[in-house]
Amino acid sequence: MKAVFPGSFDPITSGHMDVLTRASGIFEQVTVTVMHNARKQGKHLFPLEERLEILREATAHLPNVAVDSFSGLLVDYMRQQGRSIIVRGLRAVSDYEYELQIAHLNRQIGDTETVFIMAATRWSFVSSSMVKEIASYGGDVSEMVPRASAQALRLKFAEAYAAKAGDTEKI
Numbered sequence: 001m002k003a004v005f006p007g008s009f010d011p012i013t014s015g016h017m018d019v020l021t022r023a024s025g026i027f028e029q030v031t032v033t034v035m036h037n038a039r040k041q042g043k044h045l046f047p048l049e050e051r052l053e054i055l056r057e058a059t060a061h062l063p064n065v066a067v068d069s070f071s072g073l074l075v076d077y078m079r080q081q082g083r084s085i086i087v088r089g090l091r092a093v094s095d096y097e098y099e100l101q102i103a104h105l106n107r108q109i110g111d112t113e114t115v116f117i118m119a120a121t122r123w124s125f126v127s128s129s130m131v132k133e134i135a136s137y138g139g140d141v142s143e144m145v146p147r148a149s150a151q152a153l154r155l156k157f158a159e160a161y162a163a164k165a166g167d168t169e170k171i
């Protein structure tokens with residue numbers, strides 16, 4: 001069976017990577033699809049092309065994983081691709097209510113089945129938004145994201161990282 005792992009991936013974190021790696025061990029093929037989250041409108045750090053580039057690099061070692069993007073409804077994408085299984089990661093109970101609602105709605109409007117994969121507990125508190133906040137102050141996020149994301153964050157917040165390095169040199 002082939003699955004779709006949709007998300008904003010702005011950028012992909014180690015938690016996402018953990019869920020994706022587990023999914024790639026369960027399903028014959030998994031497509032990671034960058035989609036638009038209306039709740040995060042205008043809040044993206046990385047433009048779509050950069051997110052895709054990061055994803056391609058971060059998933060290059062997983063032979064049964066492909067990267068794609070779509071700008072409409074997830075259920076329309078699923079129909080277009082001939083897929084019915086959606087993979088979503090769960091970090092903590094706090095994710096559950098929102099995910100449950102979307103899973104039910106997607107099933108109602110698109111006849112899809114959502115499979116939840118629990119991220120390892122060490123990633124329970126990692127989110128793209130927290131990672132971006134830490135990186136924006138030049139903080140170390142190398143443990144929380146794959147190398148491709150860390151490099152892209154360093155470029156994006158080059159000034160903050162340079163300032164931080166300057167501070168450290170002074171000490």
Ligand code: PNS
Nearest residue numbers: 006007008009035036037072073074075
């Ligand atoms: O990583 P995210 O932001 O939690 O992913 C959410 C995403 C992008 C998968 C969700 O917002 C989505 O499916 N967007 C596509 C539009 C859609 O189908 N919306 C209806 C379900 S909320």
